[in-house]
Amino acid sequence: MSEIPYDRVKLARDSKRPTGLDYIRRIFKNFIEFHGDRRYGDDPAVVGGIARLDGCPVTVIAIEKGHTAKERTARNFGAPHPEGYRKALRLMRQAEKFGRPVICFVDTSGAYCGIGAEERGQGQAIAENLMEMSTLCVPIISILIGEGGSGGALALAVADRVWMLENAVYSVISPEGCASILWKDAAQAETAAQSLKLTAEDAKRFGVIERILTEDDLGTVMFYDRIRRMLHDEIEELTGDLDLIQHRYDRFRRIGRDAIETGAQ
Amino acid sequence: MALLNFLKPKNKLEEGGRAAAPIQSDAGEPEKNCPNCHKDIPLSRLWSNLLVCPCGYHFRMKARQRLHVMTDRNSFMELYLQMRTVNPLDFPGYGEKLHTASAASSEEEAVICGTAKIGGLSCCVFAMESQFMMGSMGGVVGEKITSLFEYATEHRMPVIGFTVSGGARMQEGLVSLMQMAKVSGAVKRHSDAGLLYIAVLTDPTTGGVTASFAMEADITLAEPGATVGFAGARVIEQTTKKSLPKEFQKSEFVLAHGFIDHIVSRKEQKQLLTELLEMHNGG
Numbered sequence: 001m002s003e004i005p006y007d008r009v010k011l012a013r014d015s016k017r018p019t020g021l022d023y024i025r026r027i028f029k030n031f032i033e034f035h036g037d038r039r040y041g042d043d044p045a046v047v048g049g050i051a052r053l054d055g056c057p058v059t060v061i062a063i064e065k066g067h068t069a070k071e072r073t074a075r076n077f078g079a080p081h082p083e084g085y086r087k088a089l090r091l092m093r094q095a096e097k098f099g100r101p102v103i104c105f106v107d108t109s110g111a112y113c114g115i116g117a118e119e120r121g122q123g124q125a126i127a128e129n130l131m132e133m134s135t136l137c138v139p140i141i142s143i144l145i146g147e148g149g150s151g152g153a154l155a156l157a158v159a160d161r162v163w164m165l166e167n168a169v170y171s172v173i174s175p176e177g178c179a180s181i182l183w184k185d186a187a188q189a190e191t192a193a194q195s196l197k198l199t200a201e202d203a204k205r206f207g208v209i210e211r212i213l214t215e216d217d218l219g220t221v222m223f224y225d226r227i228r229r230m231l232h233d234e235i236e237e238l239t240g241d242l243d244l245i246q247h248r249y250d251r252f253r254r255i256g257r258d259a260i261e262t263g264a265q
Numbered sequence: 266m267a268l269l270n271f272l273k274p275k276n277k278l279e280e281g282g283r284a285a286a287p288i289q290s291d292a293g294e295p296e297k298n299c300p301n302c303h304k305d306i307p308l309s310r311l312w313s314n315l316l317v318c319p320c321g322y323h324f325r326m327k328a329r330q331r332l333h334v335m336t337d338r339n340s341f342m343e344l345y346l347q348m349r350t351v352n353p354l355d356f357p358g359y360g361e362k363l364h365t366a367s368a369a370s371s372e373e374e375a376v377i378c379g380t381a382k383i384g385g386l387s388c389c390v391f392a393m394e395s396q397f398m399m400g401s402m403g404g405v406v407g408e409k410i411t412s413l414f415e416y417a418t419e420h421r422m423p424v425i426g427f428t429v430s431g432g433a434r435m436q437e438g439l440v441s442l443m444q445m446a447k448v449s450g451a452v453k454r455h456s457d458a459g460l461l462y463i464a465v466l467t468d469p470t471t472g473g474v475t476a477s478f479a480m481e482a483d484i485t486l487a488e489p490g491a492t493v494g495f496a497g498a499r500v501i502e503q504t505t506k507k508s509l510p511k512e513f514q515k516s517e518f519v520l521a522h523g524f525i526d527h528i529v530s531r532k533e534q535k536q537l538l539t540e541l542l543e544m545h546n547g548g
Contacts, residue, residue, distance in 0.1 A: 259404030
C-alpha cells in the first residue's frame, strides 16, 4: 500500500482492477440485469438488477468502467449520464417496494460532462438521488471500489454503510481538475492529491466511511468471499435497525461539524 | 434615499457586476458597461433598478442587498451568525483565501440565512454570496442551510432560497462533498412534512449546488440569462471537443429542457414570491 496519495489515484484508475461487474458476478448468484430508466434510455455506464446474496434477493447497482479499450468505450469509461442515475433510482425504489436491501459498487471519475447530459439534467438527476436515498426504507450499502469522483459517486453512496477498498479514492474533484483550477497547472496533480485528502484512511478519519477493505488478495476467491460475508452480516444488522432512516440522516448530519467553529451565540 | 445608500457599494470589491468595474464618465458620474447592450449605464440608475440594465441584463447582486430588496422592511432576522469555517484538511492557502473572501465580500461565509417576511408572510430565507469564493459550499454553508431547513420543518415554515455558486468547495474536500447529501436529507424532510420550498437560481448556479438543493425545490425559478448547469462549459468543451451554442446552460435553455418552472426578472420576483406564498397558504 503506497503512502503517496497520487499512487493510490493511479491504482484506483488501473484498468486491470476488478470492475463493478466483476464484483457482481463473483459475490452474488443468479444476477439478472434490468435495463433502462423508463424516461429516456439505458446508460451502459450503470449496471443494475437483482441477484441472490447467500440465497436472499438483493438489488445490486454498479458503475461499470470495463477492462478492455472496447469495453471502456462502450461503458463511457464509467462516467454516467443522467439516465444512469435515474435507472439506479428506479431500481432502488423497486427494492424498497419489495423489501430488498440495496448494494452499490461505485467506480467513476465523475458524472459525464457533456452536452446531452446537461440537456437532460445531470444536476437534477444527482440531486434527486441524494434526496430520495436519504429516506429509502431498505438498507443501503455502498462500496467504493476504485474512483469515487465527486457528486457522480455520491449519487450512489447516500448509504447506511459506506466502505472503501484500501486503494480506492474519494474526492470532491479530481487532482488534475483541482491543480488546473488552483495553480493553472494539471501537472501539479500530485500535490493536489496530497492536499485533497482523498485516501480511504482520510475518508475514515472524516467519518465519511465505516470500513476499509484490504486488497492483499484483490480479485481472488478469498477476496470476494470475504466481502460476501461482510455484506451478509451487515445486512442482517441493518435489517434489524428499527430506526434505519434516522440513523442514515444522522450519519450525514454530523459530517463537517468539526470543520466549524461556533462562537457564543 | 436610504435604499440607494444601502445598495451603494462600500468599496470597489463590492460592486459585484459581471462586467468590468465602473468607469468615470465625462460628466463625472460613475458608469458601468453592460456586457449585453454595451452601453455605459450610470450606476445610480442601475441601483434604482435593482442592478438590472434597461436592456434587461441582470448584474450580480450581493446576498445582503438581495435580502434587503426581497424581504419586507426590517423583517429579516439573521440566524447562525456565529458559524466560522476552520481549515479541516489543512489545505494549503485556504486560511488566507477565507480571509481575502471575507474582506472582499464583507461577509463571513458564502451564505446568509434567516427568517423574514415577504409580502407579510413569514418564511425562512437564504441567499448565497458570489463574492465569497464564488458562493462555494463547504462545511459552514452546508451546516447553515441544513440547519435552516430543520428550523423551517420544526416551525412549519416555507423556505425561499437564492442560489449562486460555483459548486462544492475544493479546499474542504470530502467535507464539502458530503454537504450535498446532508442538505438534501434536510430538504427531503422539509418536503415530506408538506412544506414549500422555492429556489431562485441566479447567475451562476453550478456544480454540487445544482446537483443538490438548487434542483430540489417544489418550485424552481430563475433570473433571466443566469448560467445554470452541472459541469462548467470549459470542461464540457474539453471533454467533448465541441463548441457550445451561445445559449447553452442559460436559464432559458434549462427551462426549455424542462428543469426550471419560470424565469422571472428581479423586479418582479418579490411580487411573484408573495403570490406563490399566498397560494400555498403562507407555505
